[in-house]
Amino acid sequence: MSNILKVKNINCQRSGEVVLQGLNFEVEAGKNVEIIGSNGSGKTTLLRLLLGFINDYDGDIYWNDSKVPSKLQEKDIHCFYQGHQIGIKPLLTVYENLKFSSSGFNSSEEEITSVANKVGIKTFLNRQSANLSAGQKRRIAIGRWLLKDFNLYLIDEPFTTLDDEGVELIKSVVTELNNRGASFLITGHRPSELNSKKIYLDVENGR
Amino acid sequence: MADRDNTLNWFMLVLRRDLTLSFRRSATYITPLIFFLIVVTFFPLALGPSQSLLSSMASGIIWISALLSSLLAVEGIFSEDYRDGTLDQYFVSSEPVFVLIFAKVLCHWLVCGAPIILASIVSSIFLYLPSGALLALIISLLLGTLFMSLLGALGAALSLGKSAILSAIIVLPFSIPTLLMGTAIMSAAINQQDYSGFLMIMGAMLAIGIPGLCLLTVEAILLNYE
Amino acid sequence: MNRVWSRIKNWLIAMGSPPLFYRWATSSLAWLALLAFLVLSSGLIWGIGFSPTDYKQGDVYRIIYIHVPSAILAESIYILMAVSGFISMVWRAKIAGMLINSAAPLGAGFTLVALVTGSIWGKPTWGTWWVWDARLTSTLILFFLYAAIIGLHSSIENKTKADRAVSILAVLGVVIVPIIKKSVDWWQTLHQPSTFTLTSSPSMAPEMYQPLLVCVLGFYCLFVFMLSNSLRGEIISRERDKAWVKKQFFKQ
Secondary structure, eight states: OOOOEEEEEEEEETTTTTEEEEEEEEETTTTTEEEEEETTTTTHHHHHHHHHHHHEEEEEEETTTTEEOSSSGGGOOOOEEOOOOOOOOOBBBBBHHTTTTTTTOOOOHHHHHHHHHTTTGGTTSSSBGGGGHHHHHHHHHHHHHHHHHHEEEESSSSTOOOOOOHHHHHHHHHHHHHHTEEEEEEEEEOOOSSSEEEEEEESSSOO | HHHHHHHHHHHHHHHHHHHHHHHHHHHHHHHHHHHHHHHHHHHHHHOOOHHHHHHHHHHHHHHHHHHHHHHHHHHTTTTTHHHHHHHHHHHHSSSSSHHHHHHHHHHHHIIIIIHHHHHHHHHHTTTTTTOOHHHHHHHHHHHHHHHHHHHHHHHHHTTTTHHHHHHHHHHHHHHHHHHHHOOOHHHHHHHHOOOOOHHHHHHHHHHHHHHHHHHHHHHHHHHHHH | OOHHHHHHHHHHHHHHHHHHHHHHHHHHHHHHHHHHHHHHHHHHHHIIIIOOOOOOBGGGGGHHHHHHHHHHHHHHHHHHHHHHHHHOOOOOOOHHHHHHHHHHHHHHHHHEEEEEHHHHHHHHHHSSSSOOOHHHHHHHHHHHHHHHHHHHHOOOOOHHHHHHHHHHHHHHHHHHHHHHHHHHHHHHHHHHOOOOSSSSOOSHHHHHHHHHHHHHHHHHHHHHHHHHEEEHHHHHHHHSSHHHHHHHHHHH
């Protein structure tokens, strides 16, 4: 099984405090990895480090088995990222929020409508997103995962503010994307029911 | 080449999204116009309504009001995207971010520049601008407001999250060449001299400024991510 | 020659490390101060006390012994900040960023001195406290550029980030400053056909500009002393959590 992402011996300090120490893991194609830890344990730092927003670390990152330089501008990781702030613009309609996204701007109207249907927001397609609940906004974010195929999805705390239905939705979407060969690296406070390798971060460490 | 196409697609994405958002919120394009008119109105209020006095000062007053309105209007260009995570996506996109920044600046200029030009035309009547200078006013302001939008975006990026007045003191000294150039064009037009040389200089400033300032703006934004 | 060059280079690179600079500054402050005092006082006394009276302007012109060096220093310091900013951006040298923060208030101070002395010079000579000639106007704008750097740096809490932000501003500034000067010069000619410059007296007797050169040198020495002092303080306050600082202060 090939590794989409491999992380070796990452050490990272922020403001003088050790945030990640000796972290090692791999993400295989079609499989998922979950990083679990409490607030401040370094989950978001890890994601931002992988993406290149944080340059100040030791260790190696391998993307598709080739080593990645640490400067942001030189990184060429083609992945999908969703951070804490999901970037749903309240003034745009649901359709527009899907279309004007990093994955949706080349999609046709039918594709967007069918994705909206899949995540259960088709009825709101032309409603301004300001009028939606937090859970519904999260569904728009999930819809964005489906609009374009990426090999790796880096999602920061996807399960917050979701009810059981929403959790089920994520599970089915992730499974569908896994079958297409994509992998997910997600973070959270508690282990989820997803089929994934769980890595626990205490306030200091990696597994 | 697929890469260039993708960059163009991203450029259009940012442009279209920002244009859509700007037009949904009418405050975006109305407030610069009203602010401009208020500032212009203060001059006759403060200096007296003498036609000869105002006429002699008209191009300066209009240019100063345009600079200030442009500057204040561009202040919030990055704040929403920075707060809701959209700005992150530009960096994750593997596209040259300065191109996307230029898309944002271009959108801002299209949306706010037009009301400012409109307000300046109205002001030329309020301030008895000598006839014949109107065309020069419009052309010079078109170029000048674009330059101000670029500078203002850099100022907004450097002072992201801080006060507007700080952004103003950073940006205004750098806009002095634009101010001098613009008012020179106006004087030349009023005296019926050829001002195409000045236009070329402004054009050259833009040609260097567009890539240069956008690149520096990207650096400034990245500072906020450390 | 090459050996001298490489020795200078090595010294510069060594100075890039905060602890080494701190040690150098601490040991050098005394003689830097003495040097500045000697050169500056001799220049000033020579110029103000002993140089001949100008037949046109009388004795008031002597203020150039403070005005001209201040103005020269105001511009040089900005260039230094821009070079430092460039070094900070390209090589990520922390001390280069700190240097900008230390040098900016000094530069602003010299600019202010230049403006005020220029103003004092203008009053008896031209009858007004201020005149919008090209040099004074450019100097005023330079003051605003310094203010922008100081303002920006003070508004950002994370000082490393603040350093990088003012580096960008300084580098941009140094590109703009010649453009501003050129355009102000040209603006002057546009609005006033007879240009007068407050500060350049091309026909200066050697007895007048020799002390001037000494004063300029003296001001530079003063600046080096003040910068070293200020930068030393800046280093200590920024690096206060580092091991070398703790060792330094608990050693004695």
